[in-house]
Amino acid sequence: xxxxxxxxxxxxxxxxxxxxxxxxxxxxxxxxxxxxxxxxxxxxxxxxxxxxxxxxxxxxxxxxxxxxxxxxxxxxxxxxxxxxxxxxxxxxxxxxxxxxxxxxxxxxxxxxxxxxxxxxxxxxxxxxxxxxxxxxxxxxxxxxxxxxxxxxxxxxxxxxxxxxxxxxxxxx
Amino acid sequence: xxxxxxxxxxxxxxxxxxxxxxxxxxxxxxxxxxxxxxxxxxxxxxxxxxxxxxxxxxxxxxxxxxxxxxxxxxxxxxxxxxxxxxxxxxxxxxxxxxxxxxxxxxxxxxxxxxxxxxxxxxxxxxxxxxxxxxxxxxxxxxxxxxxxxxxxxxxxxxxxxxxxxxxx
Numbered sequence: 085x086x087x088x089x090x091x092x093x094x095x096x097x098x099x100x101x102x103x104x105x106x107x108x109x110x111x112x113x114x115x116x117x118x119x120x121x122x123x124x125x126x127x128x129x130x131x132x133x134x135x136x137x138x139x140x141x142x143x144x145x146x147x148x149x150x151x152x153x154x155x156x157x158x159x160x161x162x163x164x165x166x167x168x169x170x171x172x173x174x175x176x177x178x179x180x181x182x183x184x185x186x187x188x189x190x191x192x193x194x195x196x197x198x199x200x201x202x203x204x205x206x207x208x209x210x211x212x213x214x215x216x217x218x219x220x221x222x223x224x225x226x227x228x229x230x231x232x233x234x235x236x237x238x239x240x241x242x243x244x245x246x247x248x249x250x251x252x253x254x255x256x
Numbered sequence: 257x258x259x260x261x262x263x264x265x266x267x268x269x270x271x272x273x274x275x276x277x278x279x280x281x282x283x284x285x286x287x288x289x290x291x292x293x294x295x296x297x298x299x300x301x302x303x304x305x306x307x308x309x310x311x312x313x314x315x316x317x318x319x320x321x322x323x324x325x326x327x328x329x330x331x332x333x334x335x336x337x338x339x340x341x342x343x344x345x346x347x348x349x350x351x352x353x354x355x356x357x358x359x360x361x362x363x364x365x366x367x368x369x370x371x372x373x374x375x376x377x378x379x380x381x382x383x384x385x386x387x388x389x390x391x392x393x394x395x396x397x398x399x400x401x402x403x404x405x406x407x408x409x410x411x412x413x414x415x416x417x418x419x420x421x422x423x424x
Contacts, residue, residue: 105417113410116293117403124298131325139318147311148302215315235291242287243279253279 092175094168101169108169111162118162119241121155123234133210133219133227142219143211183243183250190240194233201226261345273343282343288336295329297402300368307375307387307395317382323372330365351415357408364401367394 101107125148132140167178178184201207201223210223219227243250264270273281299322306314341348348354375381375391387395411418 109410109414109417113407116290116406116410119290120294120298120301120402120406122298123294124300124302127295127298128302128322131322136325137318137321139321140315141313144311144313144315147313151302151305151310215318238290238294239287242290243283246283246286249277249279249283252277 089174089176089179092168092179097165097168098171098174101165101171107165108171111165115159115162115166118155118158119238122152122159123155123238125149125152125155126230126234130227130231133223134231135218135224138216138218141215142213142217142223146207146211178244181244181247182256183240183247187237187240187244190233190236194230194237197226197229197233201230261349264342264345267342269339270342270345273339285336285339288332289340292329292332292336293406296326296333297329297364297406299326299329300364300398300402303371304395304398307371307391309387309392312385315382316376316385320372320376323368326368348412351412353408353411353415353418357405357412360401360405360408364398364405367398367401370394371398 129142129145129148129152131137132142132145167175170177204222206220206222206226210219213219273285276282303319303322305311306316306319371391371394375387375394378391381387381391
């Protein structure tokens with residue numbers, strides 16, 4: 085963990101953040117935009133798989149996945165600025181933060197969930213479902229997991245700054 | 257007016273939101289506000305991008321079924337936003353960015369209603385799937401207003417940034 089914190093202590097990033105007081109809030113703005121883009125795109129696909137707006141063919145929504153990935157890329161980049169450029173406590177403050185750790189874990193699980201959707205052939209059978217049709221059960225499970233995981237990512241993301249509240253709730 | 261604000265700020269509910277160490281107080285409400293934002297702005301944004309020509313295979317008529325979800329996101333944020341306002345009314349009501357944000361939200365929701373009623377209800381559009389330039393203008397305005405709402409909302413937390421901007 086300490087080596088990772090040292091690795092992430094990049095002077096260029098931290099001076100970029102502390103030199104311009106606008107950098108941090110602007111990255112926060114982009115982080116919220118990326119979040120909305122990710123949830124809007126992936127969430128639309130998820131709720132369709134779960135049976136909402138069945139008139140929309142599932143195959144037509146596959147174009148939304150790159151949009152969700154773009155939102156994720158924006159958030160990975162701005163998130164990197166927060167961790168590497170953290171003016172108070174540096175990267176170690178984030179890496180040791182339980183809410184941050186749980187957020188990263190849920191992102192990893194959401195990524196694995198998406199890979200399962202693609203590589204286990206679930207997306208192929210789901211995309212063969214015509215407009216008005218019901219998605220296969222496996223696709224519904226993946227969709228429900230995706231929604232729960234991404235909402236969890238938002239919650240633990242919000243909790244990073246209020247980590248004490250989480251520790252208090254857990255009795256730690 | 258000032259008495260009312262003080263009464264709200266000193267109420268049991270506002271004190272609980274602001275000061276309770278419980279995870280279900282301030283942090284849960286703040287989380288709900290982010291989730292509602294992702295739902296309403298995210299889905300509105302996707303519909304707007306579709307009208308602008310992105311993912312043209314998505315049929316517009318059945319996509320109107322998303323609107324109840326968007327409104328659910330909106331109401332989550334109206335409720336959580338009111339709770340956050342109750343916790344700090346004197347601070348928020350003195351914050352000009354808060355009113356700019358409300359203006360952007362009102363405009364974005366109004367545009368959403370027009371898109372739902374006029375644009376997506378247009379049989380010609382539903383048949384061809386191709387949005388006329390007016391619809392594209394509304395979609396672009398919708399994206400702009402949601403970005404404005406998110407940006408102004410973020411800036412409510414940095415009042416000194418704007419003071420610096422206007423005083424220099």
